[in-house]
Amino acid sequence: MTMIVFPMPGNEALGKNLAHDTGSQLGEVDVRRFPDGESYVRLLTPVHDRPVALVDTLAQPDSKILPLLFAAAAAKDLGATRVGLVAPYLAYMRQDRRFNPGEAVSSTHFGRLLSGWLDWLVTVDPHLHRHASLDEVYTIPNQVVQAAPQISEWIRKNVENPVLVGPDEESKQWVSRVAERAGAPYTVLHKIRHGDRDVEVSAPDVGRWRDHTPVLVDDIISTARTMIETIKGLQKLDLAAPVCIGVHAVFAGSAYEDLVAAGAAKIVTCNTIPHASNLIDLTEPIVEAAVSLAPSPTP
Secondary structure: OOOEEEEOOOOHHHHHHHHHHHOOEEOOEEEEEOOOOOEEEEEOOOOOOOOEEEEOOOOOHHHOHHHHHHHHHHHHHOOOOOEEEEEOOOOOOOOOOOOOOOOOOHHHHHHHHHHHHOOEEEEEOOOOOOOOOHHHOOOOOEEEEOOHHHHHHHHHHHOOOEEEEEOOHHHHHHHHHHHHHHOOOEEEOOEEEEEOOEEEEOOOOOHHHOOOEEEEEEEEEOOOHHHHHHHHHHHHOOOOOOEEEEEEEOOOOOHHHHHHHHOOOEEEEEOOOOOOOEEEOOHHHHHHHHHHHOOOOOO
16 A cells, blocks of 8 residues: 655655655644643544654654654554654764763663654664664664765865865764765864863864865754864864854754854755755655655555
C-alpha cells in the first residue's frame, strides 16, 4: 500500500516534497493544545494497513516530542503497518555521557524513547562526537544524510578563494571532507568549553592565507559563541570578514543577531531547521534516504 506522509506542524514544505517525490499520499494531522496545556493529536487521514512517515524536525524538542509520540502511537493503534520518522534535526545528542555525577545521559534515553515507538529514522548530521554511529544510540534502522557535499558545492559557487576553519579537533574529519570537495585548504581550532555560553578557542592558524576568505563551518550553530570568538581572532589577524556556515540553524536566543554584530560577512545554513539563513537545500538527499527505508508503493 502507498505510504502516508504526515508533516507535523512547521514541517509542511518538507512533508509535501517527501510525499511528492516518493509517490506517497500527503496526510493531515490535527495538533493543538487543550486549555490546560495538554496536547491533542488526531490523524485525519486513515492509516489502517498503510505505512506511515512522520516529518518533524526536532529543534526546541520539548514542545514537540509528546505530539510526535502520540501521533506515532495513534498510527500504530489504528493499524499502520510501519511508522517512520524524518527528523532533519535530531535533538538530545549533545549529552552523550555523564560529565558530572547524577546527570541523565539524555542522548541514550531519548534514543530509547524514539526507538520504542518508531520503526525507522532519517536525520541529517547528528551530533556524534562520542559515538561511532547512530546505531549506538538508536535500535531501529536509520539513515544519516551528510550535508558535506551540498555545503562544498555552495562554497565552490559562492565563495572566492576560501579557507575553511573548523571549531575544534572533533570537527577535523568533517571539515576536511568539505574542504576536499570544495578544493580549499582548511585549519582546525582548539576549543575549551567552560559553560553553555562560555567558550574559549585558539587563535586561528590562517595567517598564511591572508588573501583567502575565511569560511567557518560547524554542524550546529546554537549560542554562536564559538563562531563569535573565532571571528574575534580573525579580526586580530586583519583577515577578511568570514562566511559562517552551519548545518543546523538552532540560533538560541539572540545568537543570530549576535553573530551578525560580531562581523560575519554572511551566515548560511542548511534547511534542516526553517530559518531565513537557509540557503543550502538538502531536500533531495533526505528524500533519497527516506526512500531507502520506507516501503515501496504498491498498486
